[in-house]
Amino acid sequence: MALSPTGRRRAGWADPLFRVGTGAVAVLVIAIVVGILAVLVNDSMLSVRKFGLSFWRTRVWDPVAGDFGALPFIWGTLYSSVLALLIAMPVALGIAIFLSELCPRWMRQPLAFLTELLAAIPSIVYGLWGIFVLAPAVRTLQVHTPDALRGTPFFSGPPLGVGMLAAALILAVMVIPFTATVAREILKAVPVSQREAAYALGATRWEAIRLAVHYGRIGILGAVMLGFGRALGETMAVTMVIGNNPQVALSLFAPQHTMAAVIANEFTEAADALYLNALVEIGLVLFLITVVINGLSRFLIWRMVRVRPARVVAPVKVPLAA
Amino acid sequence: MTFLCALSVVVALIPLAFILFFVLHQGVPALNWAFFTEMPRPVGETGGGMANAIVGTGILIGLAALVAVPIGVTCGVYITEFKTSRLSPAVRFAADILNGVPSIVIGVFAYAIAVLPFRRFSALAGGVALGVMMIPIIVRTTEELLALVPSSLREGALALGATRARAVATVILPAALPGIVTGVLVALARVAGETAPLLFTAFNNRFFSTSLDQPIGSLTVQIFTYAISPYEDWHRQAWAGATVLIAAVLLFSLLARAVTRRLERMHHG
């Protein structure tokens, strides 16, 4: 019990007040999250009621006829993000391994700093670069695509430059520094005892690295998924290079659309209630997808960090000193 | 295999660094005194600058900090001090969700609560949107740093008769403050570069404005507007704007790093 300087027992209102006060602010944060969900649900009611579940699989986006469907945007978002991740994952992992294991000590700090700085560059700057450098470069690539490939569904379409490929590339570029940084942290978290044990048993440098990566594999997966979550929500850079055409297309050269981009483009002007509700419903879909992905990735990282070292040593075949 | 890793560094970091240098290469020649002091000119006239947008971004992140720092720090304090309460994990979970919400969705939320009810686009609405984005970063930073403070400090303060609030305010928070400041700087750097949530909250303003209840220009929205236009002069200014933005982000990062390094030296030295 708190005592005042005269020794009398102080009224015990200070501590409970502190708890209630800070607790109220904590509740506020929860309220904000609930509020976001509430706004999204409330402002999309018209569209939800009219289209129901078919909203998720309709291809049409027709403001004139009042017919809306989210499929082209879900497709575009997933396609661009998955593609970006396929490109980014090995590269980010390579950078993480290099920085944590292979890099000469004097290079470590500056390279790490460079990586963090690149992760901090705003997406509008990447978008600017995308419009003026990446899209024309992709266009040149498209023009020089051999006709044999042109016939396949993945490479068909006029050489516009903007399109799915440009979007996937710019997302990959943006996701790599971030994912590399998180993966590096995961690798740093691998206990030194693990590596020392491996070396003691005669492992080569690469086998020790494989062991470390294997140990951290769940966390690395979490890092990759965090990058995926980032890519899903990316708005500006994507809308500047993806072509803004709501179609479901396999071709890397076709202009497509994403959920975030369509909201950015059309939100301020959806002139009738149903149109606006349809856009907010897309926001709701985006919100739910990113919450699930981020939740899953955090869970994976948490699992890796809390698991005790002894349990996860992989049965790597460590050869005796050759 | 070393070669592959080194290759990935070359393949990735070097081109990424190239982007950075390309932006600087385009932007630095376009920086002139007019850029920092003049307003945008009407369509078709060359020249002019982004003075209003630069000031606008400064005001917006100031507002965001004003919203996010008190809420974020207090929330972090609650999570640390009352770890065992049932509310704590729920709040941490909520903060994590908030961190992953795409910025465009935050923009939609801010439009619904800060623009529509007041029938106006405003700098305040933009500040609210950015502030909401900053909150989870600050909560997490505060929480981690408060946990690092040795419990002996807390126990000592409480043993001397301080109330919990006093212990936190006068002993624990000051000890963690440099790290929290780092977190704030990192969060500021992140929101300074946001465009999407500002599109329908702060809107844009070609006049110099500092009032909080009017639309306000921002560096990011202005860059976007210029970038998608067909005018060469506007493109030139967009590069200049991007350079200023990168310089600001770099400044915040360096500042954050300097603070962190001094903190580390303080604890280990």
Add this chain to the structure above:
Amino acid sequence: MNAILRQTGHVRALAILVVTAVLSACSGGQTPPSGQASPALPGQGAPAAGGADQINGAGATFPYPIYSKWFSEYTKSHPDVRINYQSIGSGGGIRQLTAQTVFFGATDGPMTDEQLKSAPGPIVHLPTVLGAVVPVYNLPDVTGDLKFSGPLLADIYLGKVKKWNDPAIVKENAGVKLPASDIAVAHRSDGSGTTYIFVDYLSKVSPEFKQKVGVATSVNWPVGVGGKGNEGVAGVVKQTPGSIGYVELIYALQNNIAFGAVKNKAGAYLKASLESVTAAAAASAASMPADFRVSITDADGKDAYPISSYTWLLLYESPTDKAKGKKMVEFVRWAITDGEAYAKDLGYAALPDSVVKLEQDALGKIEVQ
């Protein structure tokens, strides 16, 4: 403890910065934070803080060049009137005006009856200038102007005509060597009055287009890349060889983008110009409806450019802020008289005199007292 205090030097600096920024923001703004409009302060002079004197509007990108010129010139002679206009597209102008988040809107596609009904009060359409939508293209190896007919443009935008050397295009342009490349179609990604004018015309000349796509500020385009604003489409066409798009005339002129001639109702191929646009308006000027909502695409007359249109400012008939309403009305009066002089240099045609007279009467009906 001293070490800790030394560290907080950074903190204090940051705190001072933040507090200063916020204080200057608060003191700079003249408007009390409750948002009520304070009585307008006498001529505050140029770069002073924004406040109650600022009038916010949003809408069409089609007239943005002339509007930005007008607002800039008008503020020079009336420093207490600052009009902040954001060109977010006609759809945006209509929507934000209806939500009352801006004071006035601007559109090239007149509001439909449903849109007018869902607004909180009656809205007045005020025509300002006449403009033209032109088909721009990027074919570096083609010299001379291309000719298009209405149905041909419709087919290109329907995706039926896919290559530049398609027989339909060759037929209209005898003697011009057209490449065998794909046509990269560009259209608007945002809600646009320019789109409205263009599809209004295409729907008049192609029943298939009318049925498949229809007329609105935002349509379901069968093919093509979306650009944001007239600026965006012009940007796409400028950057992409082999592309075609539609923009307001001035965007083509200011950016040196080639644009084609279009065949009008009387069969003549005309490029957009002040004369051809004025001729398009002349035919219907006499029968202008009272609310000024009229379409002049595909007009009669051998000199009429077929994709012409009025563009309108939108104001509430009885605005909540009477002072601002009065300022806007005075501005519009200036615009349709003195302002028209600037229109010519920017490629917009002035309003016919009969229309100006009708509009002056309409302006008198807006309740600003």
